[in-house]
Amino acid sequence: MTIGIGGAGSKIAAKLDKNAVLINVSEVEMNKVQGGGRRILARVTSEHGQFKGSMKSRQIGNDAYLAMSRELLEMIRGNSVFCSTGGGTGNGIVSGIMTDLSKMDNVPIAEKTFFGIVLPYAKLETNEFVTNTTEFLTGPLTEAIDSGNTGNIVLFSNKRKFEEEIGEDEYNTMLVESLREFLKIPEKNEKNKLLDGHIDQEDFSLFLSKSYFNHFTFFDYDPKEPFEKQLEANYNDLLLPPESPIEAMFLVEVPKGGDATAFYKIINYFDSIQVSPVYSVIENPELQKIRVTVALLYSRKPMELVDDFNKISEDHVHAKVQKSVEQYVKLNTLKVNLEDEAKKVARSRGDVDEDNILETLRRLGKL
Ligand SMILES: Nc1nc2c(ncn2[C@@H]2O[C@H](COP(=O)(O)OP(=O)(O)OP(=O)(O)O)[C@@H](O)[C@H]2O)c(=O)[nH]1
Ligand SMILES: [Mg+2]
Numbered sequence: 001m002t003i004g005i006g007g008a009g010s011k012i013a014a015k016l017d018k019n020a021v022l023i024n025v026s027e028v029e030m031n032k033v034q035g036g037g038r039r040i041l042a043r044v045t046s047e048h049g050q051f052k053g054s055m056k057s058r059q060i061g062n063d064a065y066l067a068m069s070r071e072l073l074e075m076i077r078g079n080s081v082f083c084s085t086g087g088g089t090g091n092g093i094v095s096g097i098m099t100d101l102s103k104m105d106n107v108p109i110a111e112k113t114f115f116g117i118v119l120p121y122a123k124l125e126t127n128e129f130v131t132n133t134t135e136f137l138t139g140p141l142t143e144a145i146d147s148g149n150t151g152n153i154v155l156f157s158n159k160r161k162f163e164e165e166i167g168e169d170e171y172n173t174m175l176v177e178s179l180r181e182f183l184k185i186p187e188k189n190e191k192n193k194l195l196d197g198h199i200d201q202e203d204f205s206l207f208l209s210k211s212y213f214n215h216f217t218f219f220d221y222d223p224k225e226p227f228e229k230q231l232e233a234n235y236n237d238l239l240l241p242p243e244s245p246i247e248a249m250f251l252v253e254v255p256k257g258g259d260a261t262a263f264y265k266i267i268n269y270f271d272s273i274q275v276s277p278v279y280s281v282i283e284n285p286e287l288q289k290i291r292v293t294v295a296l297l298y299s300r301k302p303m304e305l306v307d308d309f310n311k312i313s314e315d316h317v318h319a320k321v322q323k324s325v326e327q328y329v330k331l332n333t334l335k336v337n338l339e340d341e342a343k344k345v346a347r348s349r350g351d352v353d354e355d356n357i358l359e360t361l362r363r364l365g366k367l
Contacts (some may be wrong), residue, residue: 006090009083054088061092086129098144215242300353
């Protein structure tokens, strides 16, 4: 099941799945969404919420969540949730979900939730959208990932929408088509002639159930050129750029009579970065060139996430994001035992005289 929360989340979920459940605090906004299935109007105590949405207030979104948390936590089990981080409804409700997920004991693989999250384009969108996003990324999202209780999280970006001036509906179609391409991997394995490896529905579900960011992309692959270069040149520009992967999956589609061993080069690339990917190679008679679909699972610390979100050099954007970080984010102080750390450093440098180093640090007032 697909669940869309708030304006962006509902529109995208309805495009992906005609039976999607759509949730909003604003009846007016909800009625504007085409397609989708069941609609749930979330209750808010403030009067104008029903007409105007949460008006970018995460608090109102969060209040709406509290009134329906039990039903929602049940509904999202083993399903997909879509929202944006800019407004108040999607952000507030999904913040509530993630905070509750973080507190749970281990969520079983089959019950993990996949999250598709749309980030604003900081350069051209309003301050509230940026602030809401920073709070979401550094707070509930980070906690939920740390708990290991979410499935994959895909971070969609509105950067291209604004830079290329693409209409909202068209852009949503692009996001959904791109995601569909990745989600088709198990079905393609089932329907086409298998040449090597194998990815069945269970392998795919297991991959989706891991608590990491997922960056997926696809491109025509030339086995004569280094894979790494081609991968980097073809990162999915509808998503936030990925970091070095911890796990990976790839599907190679080979034209009829094409070189089915080309995938070894891809395996070797992943081996060189200590990743053992899940993979499969199939024959696709409709293709002229070898095509690769790759998904990279990676992890980010809160501040790095904000930094990814802010990968635009303009000073005023930087100032905007920095300001919202300073205002709203309380960074935990690192609880490091300096004495233990000093000993570790001494040992790693091969300094036999640990005590001497500790003595010096004590004298300098560092311990
Ligand atoms: N790609 C895309 N982005 C959207 C769409 N609608 C809104 N956004 C973006 O999402 C953010 C605003 O969030 P919404 O989803 O409209 O807000 P909401 O969750 O309904 O919350 P409130 O309206 O504040 O109650 C901004 O960054 C918008 O650019 C959409 O249909 N597609
Ligand atoms: Mg809204």
